[in-house]
Amino acid sequence: MTTRNIRTDLALENKEHISECGQELSGVEVTTEEDEELGITVTWVKITDEAGAASMGKPVGNYITIESAAMKENDTVAHEEIIKILARKLGKLHNLQPDAVILVIGLGNWQVTPDALGPKVCEKILVTRHLGDDMPQDLQGRVRAVSALSPGVMGLTGIETAEIVKGVAEKVNPDMIIAVDALAARRTSRINATIQMSDAGINPGSGLGNKRAAINQATMGMPVIAVGVPTVVDAATLVNDTMERMLDEMAESAPDEQTFYDMLRGLQETERYGLIKEILDPYEGNMFVTPKDVDAVIGRLAGIIASGFNIALHPGITQEDVNRYLQ
DSSP: OOTTTTTOOOOOHHHHHHHHOOOOOOOOOOOOOOTTTTTTEEEEEESSSSSHHHHTTTSSSSEEEEEEEEGGGTHHHHHHHHHHHHHHHHHOOOOOOOEEEEEEEEEEEEESSSOHHHHHHTTTTTOOOGGGOEEEEEGGTOOOOEEEEEEOOOHHHHHOOOHHHHHHHHHOOOOOOOOEEEOOOSSSGGGTSSSEEEESBOOGGGGGTTTOBBSSHHHSSEEEEEEEEEEEEEEEEEEHHHHHHHHHHHHHHHHHHHHHHHHHHHHHHHHHHHHHHHHHTGGGGGGEOOOHHHHHHHHHHHHHHHHHHHHHHHOOOHHHHHHHHHH
């Protein structure tokens, strides 16, 4: 079984879908950590072989998911903890040497708010590669050489994004690329409330059905860490999610009709999802939904991710230092 019919960029959701369908899955290891007090859950999905990759519809590699509803809220305490977790987990995906050079790529269209996460993260990155001998005295020995670029999308540039990244990487010669992009999710509850990190690279636009050339170690010639947040959900997924909740509520309020509701819920999710797509045709393929407060939320998410990067990439830097030098 594969997860090709489920529109999501999250490895965790692919794993959940396979489990919900009662299918056995080999070649995949899952560990979970929870902070109940702050409401933060960290899940590590490791695809260990090609059998697992085929079932999951994802390349072999590590996929770390940080989930918290506080990401989309103005909750400073929770944000600080999420930043620390992100920085620690990023360090576990790749062991950077003190003199490593890092290139941060902000994927996406800065003219479309739900797709502007990558460019907004780049705006908040502490870039240092250009400083050289002009490095402030109090920063010497505390930072790595970091550069950042927002290459835009093919619709704006007429150039494949992977080609731009490859050309820049050949000149900058980084030890690692970090690519940030907006993703799509299967569950509405995960919109703007989930960060996924992976050492398997990324296919920009895959969640929206706009598959572009891959940005990964095979195409770039160096390790690529992909970081993203699901900012949209497709219309069929939204209807399907709403239907599930509605059936649960109706079954609870009308116990005499339990058999009928159980029959509706007994439909395979892929069957129900496919039926909804047919009903929504021809509009479904072009309909994606995002929350109305997306402008403010994308700004918060960009700040969380950029702060996590700055702390992880610059070993001698604190969040207070970042705030001072980015002003």
